[in-house]
Amino acid sequence: MDKNQGVVGFQVKLFEDLVLVWHGDGPAPRQVIHRGRTFHRFMDIFFVSHLELDELSLEEVVALCRARESYSSSIGQANESVKGLFRRAVAKVTPERVVEIGAGARPLYDGRGESFDYIALDADMEAMSKLSSRKESFCARNGELDLPAASVDIVVAVFVFQFRIYDIQIKEISRILKRDGILLVNVYRRSEESRARLASDLESSGLHVQRVNDPQELCCDHEYWVASKSQTSVCEFRDVLCSQF
Numbered sequence: 456m457d458k459n460q461g462v463v464g465f466q467v468k469l470f471e472d473l474v475l476v477w478h479g480d481g482p483a484p485r486q487v488i489h490r491g492r493t494f495h496r497f498m499d500i501f502f503v504s505h506l507e508l509d510e511l512s513l514e515e516v517v518a519l520c521r522a523r524e525s526y527s528s529s530i531g532q533a534n535e536s537v538k539g540l541f542r543r544a545v546a547k548v549t550p551e552r553v554v555e556i557g558a559g560a561r562p563l564y565d566g567r568g569e570s571f572d573y574i575a576l577d578a579d580m581e582a583m584s585k586l587s588s589r590k591e592s593f594c595a596r597n598g599e600l601d602l603p604a605a606s607v608d609i610v611v612a613v614f615v616f617q618f619r620i621y622d623i624q625i626k627e628i629s630r631i632l633k634r635d636g637i638l639l640v641n642v643y644r645r646s647e648e649s650r651a652r653l654a655s656d657l658e659s660s661g662l663h664v665q666r667v668n669d670p671q672e673l674c675c676d677h678e679y680w681v682a683s684k685s686q687t688s689v690c691e692f693r694d695v696l697c698s699q700f
């Protein structure tokens with residue numbers, strides 16, 4: 456049998472009944488077959504049901520992110536580098552209100568020391584249980600936020616847009632953003648078709664999108680996306696972002 460595809464029941468453990476975690480000796484293979492189902496490797500030690508992360512169910516995404524938190528040695532330098540870049544770029548535009556999607560247990564801000572109003576959002580409220588900032592649930596089932604229309608300067612997400620972002624969420628992002636407000640996210644692990652679909656969904660909600668290749672190539676096919684209702688604001692913020700690389 457191909458060494459990248461093994462039946463390895465005793466070398467993996469099921470996490471929350473949805474995600475497999477590698478406990479074998481040596482590096483994990485690319486795929487494993489567990490109880491007759493094929494799982495695909497994500498990062499070093501996790502296995503999920505689809506190669507394309509935007510095809511995972513929300514339940515599987517939540518289990519994967521919780522597994523990643525439980526094995527926190529799996530959280531790498533790329534995560535901190537993206538956060539540092541986003542913090543520097545956001546600081547340049549002195550926003551009044553910043554909303555973070557998928558803040559999880561490691562948000563960009565703590566909601567105390569900032570000069571702006573900060574709201575952390577996640578599909579998984581449990582992931583944010585230790586956060587002291589204002590927080591709200593935001594997912595396919597709960598896509599309406601307790602925020603007025605056109606009241607947010609920056610919506611930001613770090614390592615979230617590789618997963619599926621639901622139509623209701625995209626419409627809500629567009630609703631809460633000010634006319635010159637900015638959506639700032641990083642994107643990786645999506646196929647070109649999946650990126651084109653995401654860009655088209657954002658554009659259908661009235662957002663202009665600019666994709667910027669990561670010059671540092673922090674991970675494979677890694678891009679930064681800037682979107683806004685205002686074409687001018689997209690270009691201006693893209694320049695701010697690029698000045699912080």
Ligand SMILES: C[S@@+](CC[C@H](N)C(=O)[O-])C[C@H]1O[C@@H](n2cnc3c(N)ncnc32)[C@H](O)[C@@H]1O
Nearest residue numbers: 520557558559561577578579593613615618619
């Ligand atoms: C990989 S973690 C990143 C967490 C944090 N931003 C960081 O960089 O450490 C992704 C987070 O996004 C959340 N998430 C995934 N898809 C989401 C969606 N469609 N809407 C809201 N949250 C989502 C997960 O629950 C998880 O907390």
